[in-house]
Amino acid sequence: DAGITQSPRHKVTETGTPVTLRCHQTENHRYMYWYRQDPGHGLRLIHYSYGVKDTDKGEVSDGYSVSRSKTEDFLLTLESATSSQTSVYFCAIKEGPRQPQHFGDGTRLSIL
């Protein structure tokens, strides 16, 4: 398996609180992605990064921000969590163009 660690694996929090999810890789891959998976919607891209300090928005980026200050870490922040952001969040990495994406084990986030 690709060396991807997502933390925390599970989190329950309250509406309005800030939440940060971490994706850590040991592969030194250039590309990193955050997706969310919801019943009826499948997996959708939130944000992605194509290098340190280089990030861009995906399909469902509203309410989320990201940061990548070093190659191995990609952080996803919910500035003020809402119940609609209850989901399973997956991080993915990719070595370079035309290479496969590899996924972490996910973070299950519940916002009450």
Added chain:
Amino acid sequence: KQEVTQIPAALSVPEGENLVLNCSFTDSAIYNLQWFRQDPGKGLTSLLLIQSSQREQTSGRLNASLDKSSGRSTLYIAASQPGDSATYLCAGVTQGGSEKLVFGKGTKLTVNP
């Protein structure tokens, strides 16, 4: 809007049967196709990535094909086993710097002993 469709949504077969999972896509910006399996409560495991220039890729009992002109990909599983039971997802790889994935909603496969 880019769309990826997987049919059927669920499939149940007896052990040993050969089977085909289908994936179709409507946007010409999708130029490669990646297949995954997902076990309940788990992450996605990459199975095969097919480049548009390749048309086919094989890994063990799995064979995936891609016909970009018709917007279709198939995943063929030979001699299915109970351990193959999982949800299979196809994802179109879009052209551009991000090469983001556009996912179908999956086919849930059950292989009965």
